[in-house]
Amino acid sequence: MRGGLVLGLGGTGLRVAARVRQVLLSGGAGRVPDTIRLLAFDVRKPAAATAKLPQSQQFLVEIPPLEASSLPPRRAARQALLQDLALGAASSLALRGIAAQLEALRRAGADSLEAFLVCSTFGGTGSAWLLDMAYLLRHLTHNRLALHVHAVLLTPSAFERAFFPSAAQQLTSDAVLTELNALQLREDWAAGVSIYGGKYIGGLPGRLSAPPFDSLQVLDGADLNTSPEAASLPAAAEGILCQLDPAFTSFWDEPPRPALHRAGAFSTFGVSSLVYPSRLVLEGAIQRLLLGAVDHLFPLAKNADTGRPEHLAEPSHPRPDDPYGKLEAWLPAERIPGLLEDALRVAAALAEPSTGPHLEFKEQLAARSPSGWAALFGRCPGFEASKLDPSALRPAMECHLRAFLQALGWRLSTPDPRLGAPLEYLQKLERALSAYLQDLDWAVEEWRRKGEHSESEDLRRTLAEARKEAVARTTSLLGRLVPASAQEAHARFEAARQTHARYRQREAYVAAAVQAAALMRVITHRLLLFSQRALRALALEPGSVYNTALDQSARIERDLRFEAAVRSQQLVIDQGFETRQSHLVFDEFTRRLAGAIASGVESIAEAVDWQTGDARLPFRVTDPARESESVLLDDPDLPIDRLAGVLTRALSFHFAESLLHSRPENSVLNFLSYLDPQAPRLAARLTSGCTQQARLLHAVAPRRSLLFMPRGSSTSGSAYAQALIGELYAQIGQLQVYQTANPDRLTLFHFYAGLELENLLAFQQGAPGADLTEYTLWNL
Numbered sequence: 001m002r003g004g005l006v007l008g009l010g011g012t013g014l015r016v017a018a019r020v021r022q023v024l025l026s027g028g029a030g031r032v033p034d035t036i037r038l039l040a041f042d043v044r045k046p047a048a049a050t051a052k053l054p055q056s057q058q059f060l061v062e063i064p065p066l067e068a069s070s071l072p073p074r075r076a077a078r079q080a081l082l083q084d085l086a087l088g089a090a091s092s093l094a095l096r097g098i099a100a101q102l103e104a105l106r107r108a109g110a111d112s113l114e115a116f117l118v119c120s121t122f123g124g125t126g127s128a129w130l131l132d133m134a135y136l137l138r139h140l141t142h143n144r145l146a147l148h149v150h151a152v153l154l155t156p157s158a159f160e161r162a163f164f165p166s167a168a169q170q171l172t173s174d175a176v177l178t179e180l181n182a183l184q185l186r187e188d189w190a191a192g193v194s195i196y197g198g199k200y201i202g203g204l205p206g207r208l209s210a211p212p213f214d215s216l217q218v219l220d221g222a223d224l225n226t227s228p229e230a231a232s233l234p235a236a237a238e239g240i241l242c243q244l245d246p247a248f249t250s251f252w253d254e255p256p257r258p259a260l261h262r263a264g265a266f267s268t269f270g271v272s273s274l275v276y277p278s279r280l281v282l283e284g285a286i287q288r289l290l291l292g293a294v295d296h297l298f299p300l301a302k303n304a305d306t307g308r309p310e311h312l313a314e315p316s317h318p319r320p321d322d323p324y325g326k327l328e329a330w331l332p333a334e335r336i337p338g339l340l341e342d343a344l345r346v347a348a349a350l351a352e353p354s355t356g357p358h359l360e361f362k363e364q365l366a367a368r369s370p371s372g373w374a375a376l377f378g379r380c381p382g383f384e385a386s387k388l389d390p391s392a393l394r395p396a397m398e399c400h401l402r403a404f405l406q407a408l409g410w411r412l413s414t415p416d417p418r419l420g421a422p423l424e425y426l427q428k429l430e431r432a433l434s435a436y437l438q439d440l441d442w443a444v445e446e447w448r449r450k451g452e453h454s455e456s457e458d459l460r461r462t463l464a465e466a467r468k469e470a471v472a473r474t475t476s477l478l479g480r481l482v483p484a485s486a487q488e489a490h491a492r493f494e495a496a497r498q499t500h501a502r503y504r505q506r507e508a509y510v511a512a513a514v515q516a517a518a519l520m521r522v523i524t525h526r527l528l529l530f531s532q533r534a535l536r537a538l539a540l541e542p543g544s545v546y547n548t549a550l551d552q553s554a555r556i557e558r559d560l561r562f563e564a565a566v567r568s569q570q571l572v573i574d575q576g577f578e579t580r581q582s583h584l585v586f587d588e589f590t591r592r593l594a595g596a597i598a599s600g601v602e603s604i605a606e607a608v609d610w611q612t613g614d615a616r617l618p619f620r621v622t623d624p625a626r627e628s629e630s631v632l633l634d635d636p637d638l639p640i641d642r643l644a645g646v647l648t649r650a651l652s653f654h655f656a657e658s659l660l661h662s663r664p665e666n667s668v669l670n671f672l673s674y675l676d677p678q679a680p681r682l683a684a685r686l687t688s689g690c691t692q693q694a695r696l697l698h699a700v701a702p703r704r705s706l707l708f709m710p711r712g713s714s715t716s717g718s719a720y721a722q723a724l725i726g727e728l729y730a731q732i733g734q735l736q737v738y739q740t741a742n743p744d745r746l747t748l749f750h751f752y753a754g755l756e757l758e759n760l761l762a763f764q765q766g767a768p769g770a771d772l773t774e775y776t777l778w779n780l
Contacts (some may be wrong), residue, residue, distance in 0.1 A: 002110060002111075002114065005038075005113060008040035009130060010127075011125070013040060014060060017039070017490060025279070035108050037101040037104055038059045041062075042125060044064050061094065063081060073776075074127060081128070090657075102140055108777055110216070112145055112146035113146060113149070115150065116150045117149065121153045121156070121762075122155070131183070131778060134151070134212040150213060151180070151215070155694075157220035157695070161681065172775045176755060180216050180774060183211065184211045185213075193207065193208045210754055217239070221235055222695055231568070234568055238747065239749070244268070245708060248704075251704060264759065265757065266756070271750075273569040273746065275744060280563070285655070289655045289659075291450035291550070291553070293589065294545055298535055299315075300312065300546075302563045307550060312536045313420075315420030330411055337400045337404060338380060339400045339404070339513055346361060378396075380399040381397075382399065391508070397512050401519060409483055409597060414594065441514075460475065463497060487725045522613065523608075581662050583660060619633040621632065621633060625645075672721065684731065692750045694760060696755065697761060700751040700752050701752075702751060703754070705734060708726060708749065709721060
């Protein structure tokens with residue numbers, strides 16, 4: 001198996017290596033393959049405020065610089081490297097870094113290696129380390145790996161859009177190119193060449209016995225006519241990735257290899273890609289779905305400038321007499337059990353401007369007979385009133401609680417902008433249930449005041465006296481002589497007993513109503529607190545799901561704009577298709593969310609403790625970042641920021657799975673006709689964009705032309721792709737087509753080999769006949 005190693009040298013090399021990593025991460029696998037390793041070396045710079053490298057540069061090894069050196073930049077940089085190498089294999093940062101990458105490739109099964117050393121020709125660091133790094137690679141892989149070493153060199157012309165290269169930079173570039181040209185075209189290697197002046201440094205002999213590079217690839221990117229970040233740097237990364245493909249690496253095994261250098265020591269390439277940025281498109285769709293999910297749950301008032309939520313939006317019902325502003329209108333009548341109906345009547349009475357309706361309701365409550373209470377308890381969906389047992393009301397209470405939770409779950413899972421946020425409903429419902437409980441207490445106290453309570457002293461005395469009189473009349477001689485007198489006494493006792501029993505039955509109904517309504521209030525209060533926490537975590541906190549999605553959306557937009565600006569590639573995005581897919585996923589999400597909310601609220605009935613009158617909310621979600629750990633969302637010890645993180649990860653994971661499931665075989669091939677319905681025109685655009693990355697005084701024909709394309713994923717995509725290939729054959733001539741595993745990129749690659757130094761325009765731009773001694777490092 002062939003492996004790949006990209007070594008970025010100096011600042012330019014680091015940026016190219018970072019771009020290689022970025023392209024690999026954005027590809028189909030979403031990761032850097034085990035058979036490709038990335039490493040960068042630079043002189044240690046002053047630490048930034050955070051003293052931390054960005055994640056994209058964590059493969060950077062920083063070599064300590066010389067202290068108080070007066071040497072020229074290239075010589076100072078090389079002395080810093082030699083100083084590090086002198087520490088030996090156990091302590092040298094350079095040796096340890098390279099050895100670790102080679103060992104990782106060996107573990108991945110690589111038995112041969114394509115190594116790319118990337119740097120600028122005019123910098124003081126990369127150009128000073130280029131030859132040493134090539135030697136180290138050959139030394140460390142000797143008799144272990146079959147190795148090809150390639151240098152990718154960016155000239156000053158590649159950076160003209162960022163800064164105007166100085167005369168010193170141009171002369172440094174000329175010196176580097178001259179050195180490499182002489183070294184590569186050297187014919188007498190019998191005695192070898194020492195790069196350490198015949199000394200051993202860190203146990204290394206430093207002796208070359210053959211040209212150190214298999215290719216010297218020069219890029220100036222000047223024809224791309226834009227900044228290096230959008231021109232030469234991504235083009236260099238793309239060219240390296242093309243050459244790491246197994247389809248191209250076999251080129252370096254083809255004999256006769258020396259023929260590459262007979263005409264000249266240098267090479268260059270041209271590259272042009274069509275890219276479907278699936279990772280960015282997927283991430284952008286996820287962020288839009290996150291924003292839509294929060295907007296679906298809560299109506300939000302947002303800052304007009306930033307778009308960030310500031311508070312809940314006011315309900316849209318404009319007038320107090322609008323039925324949508326009344327609590328009792330928020331649920332269909334068939335969903336309302338009797339006890340909840342009573343509580344909603346309290347809310348309606350309290351909403352009136354005068355106290356009369358509320359007082360009237362309380363009086364009706366106090367005057368309600370046991371049969372009236374029985375009828376109230378019998379009004380529960382799914383409960384048979386005929387089975388109501390006044391002495392055992394628990395089944396009826398449980399039915400009312402379940403019906404309450406079903407109605408509440410339906411309301412919370414069916415948002416309506418006219419009603420405002422769920423919090424408003426829960427707040428009104430909690431006030432209604434509290435007022436209802438107070439009214440029940442008032443009715444009981446009213447019964448006590450009127451003596452219509454089973455524990456009333458007057459009633460108990462009357463009952464005791466009637467019982468005593470009935471017993472006396474029954475057992476006395478007068479009672480036997482005058483039976484009517486005994487019957488009257490028994491009638492008075494029976495009437496008192498029935499009154500007492502009626503009062504006790506009524507009080508039992510009310511006690512059951514109080515217990516059930518209190519549980520309803522507890523559940524409503526807990527749901528209200530949970531909704532308030534969820535609102536903060538989803539929308540109002542700085543790190544909320546909504547604000548995080550806004551930040552991520554802005555980042556993705558910046559990344560897309562940058563990718564669209566890269567001249568060596570063209571983005572292929574069908575916005576209409578992406579929008580349709582997102583709508584389908586969102587519709588399915590809202591449907592499933594409604595069911596999850598409704599079933600979740602209904603399941604509270606299983607967590608009710610009737611003894612203590614308490615209930616916990618059994619709302620849990622799986623955290624993808626913690627090995628699918630189940631997190632209790634109602635945990636009061638769960639910080640808001642962590643709750644926001646859990647919800648963001650869980651929702652993002654769900655949306656990502658749904659989006660990927662809805663388009664499992666998407667590739668750039670599916671969108672080519674969207675970019676241009678005419679294959680000949682698209683082929684012409686690819687060919688014209690695949691220009692050589694080094695300007696030459698005399699044109700040179702490509703030594704090899706390859707088209708890297710994904711495996712066909714659909715009939716239509718394959719048909720268009722075949723037409724495109726046919727057009728490219730017609731326009732280019734010799735073309736090799738290779739299918740790759742990356743579904744996101746279709747790349748046309750031209751490789752130009754055997755270029756003479758005098759043919760490079762980048763070399764001709766220096767001062768003619770200038771003395772390069774001051775800028776030369778290698779005098780071999």
